[in-house]
Amino acid sequence: MDMNTAKLKKNAFRVTKVRGKTASRVRVPGGHLEAKYLPVLQEIAEKYGNGTLHITNRQGFEIPGIDFADVDKVNAALQSIIEGLEINQEEEDAGYPASGTRNVIACIGNRVCPFGCYDTTGLAKRIEKAIFPNDLHFKVACTGCPNDCAKVRMHDFGIMGMTEPQFDPNRCVSCEACIKACRTRSVGALSMQNFRPVRDAKKCIGCGVCVINCPDRAWTRSKKKYYRLTLLGRTGKKNPRMGEDFIKWVDEESILKIILNTYDYVKEYIDPNAPGGKEHIGYIVDRTGVEEFLRWALKDVDLPPEAEVYTPLYWKGVKY
Amino acid sequence: MGYRVSRETLDLWLATHAADYEIWAPHRFVGEGCFSDTDSVRYARVTKLEEIELKERSHYSFKEALTPASQTLFYFTQEACTEPEPPVKGAILLLRSCDLHALRRLDDMYLHNGPADYYYARLRERVKVVLLGCAASCESGFCVSMGTNVSENYDMSLDPVAGDFLVDCKDADWAAFFAARGCGEEPVTPAHVEENAVKVTVPEKLSPAVAKASLWNQYDKRCINCGRCNFVCPTCTCFTMQDLYYDENARLGERRRVWASCMVDGFTDVAGGGSYRKKNGERMRFKVLHKMLDYKQRKGYQMCVGCGRCDDVCPEYISFSGCVNHLDEAMKEVQGK
Incomplete structure (x- = not known):
């Protein structure tokens, strides 16, 4: 059996522990995809692989149990996903080049x-x-x-x-929901002074917990x-x-x-x-x-x- | 008198009247919602049509136009108290029917519940109302059940229709304004809702005995006592007082009143350290029965106007209307039936 493993790996296939079997690696940029691509993965896994799919740590799918002989067919079958997810590609129907830079x-x-x-x-x-x-x-x-x-x-x-929390004192009702939420769920960057919360900008980590917990929109998010x-x-x-x-x-x-x-x-x-x-x-x-x-x-x-x-x-x- | 008014003419009407009135209307505050990239629809002072949110019912009610969340009543020094200047302008409020009914509740609370409230009264007598028609029901509202779906006590109505607006002007000056600008006269009836998806039935024989029902217990854990339901409510009028002493000179300060919520900690704190309705279920019971029982016993009509805002704002998906619809069962439970 002859296989250029460097070329195989560069084409987003893995050398596996089972001789002659490879796994196709399909990355999903940003980890979110339209569900319509799942039947494509299912078909490849059932037709060429061993009928299973692995969800990878870097938010992709790995389709194991593929014969070396079926690599070209798998690549052709992947075309709609590669196009739909806008994955970098050099040649149509030939899969995509794996990258040292990992899926974001x-x-x-x-x-x-x-x-x-x-x-x-x-x-x-x-x-x-x-x-x-x-x-x-x-x-x-x-x-x-x-x-x-x-x-x-x-x-x-x-x-x-x-987010940089923005405070409108005219909407504050002194309920202290922001103070409690920041203290218990975040870093305790708020303190109450004269009936109103005061934010320690150095301590604040911009999590937005104050905004989420404010019942009257006194705290809102920065436009930026x-x-x-x-x-x-x-x-x-x-x-x-x-x-x-x-x-x-x-x-x-x-x-x-x-x-x-x-x-x-x-x-x-x-x-x-x-x-x-x-x-x-x-x-x-x-x-x-x-x-x-x-x-x-x-x-x-x-x-x-x-x-x-x-x-x-x-x-x-x-x-x- | 009914007119068909173009966008341009309506904009001119707004610009003209903004000179003498603060015009309060629902406004979309882009990006100011609870979560990122969400909006908040609240009342704001507007001068142009494009600033008015005509589709979505506001998340917060109009009440802040009359009773701000935080309002300074007077400033004090060691020797004297000074009132803030009264508002220079009157106010025009753009209200949907539920809110126009809520205005009656605010009036009854602030004007006819003992001595009239000075701050409320001095603005209220200069308020005019524009009714925003509701061509379709909002998702959570139950105005039909509460009998608040139709309003007639407006100065003008406003309904967007195919690029123009239909207005029914009861205010003679405003009618003259539109007539003088060539707006076509036609009979206008403000759009109103005939049926809501949410329907509410308050038991005829609802009594304080229902306080003992097991219904309320679920809210001990479900409710987080944040008070959003009160702050968005057009009929909640409770406030608390704050005497604020300035940091730089503690002999100067101001007294202000700030919205209070019967759901939030501290509402029932009294001198001597007492505190009542500690459980959230007890607070929910108090609120629901105040809106649907106590108020009616005093005033002869229900307090809740069925706007549905409290349902939409609750982060824990507690439905006020859902709770009310369980009151019948709860009454049967306490009556042993």
């Missing part, structure tokens, strides 16, 4: 969740358009609020939705959408670690620029002998120092005046 994932966000501060899938798709396809190993995730259900702190770039950007979290064997706070109250445009700038930085400094041409960005930053990374990452980035950049940046995590 998103929690369900404000399309459904009451806590979500923005449309996470929408932002994930815009980020994907800016960075795909790319062979460098980047992981980006979007989560709707600081609850971080998408676990964005385990990613190179973690994006958490924030803000984000917390966390940096260089990762899993892995050597030194798994949580992403650290980088910028609080950052805007979408700056985030996109910072991510794109980081590609330039990685191209410059990646270990040329890294296995598979992939190296976690964090290890590169450990090598060059944070200052050099920041010099590249923040190039031509015009942060909004309200943005707070954390300094110094330091990662710990578990070291083996």
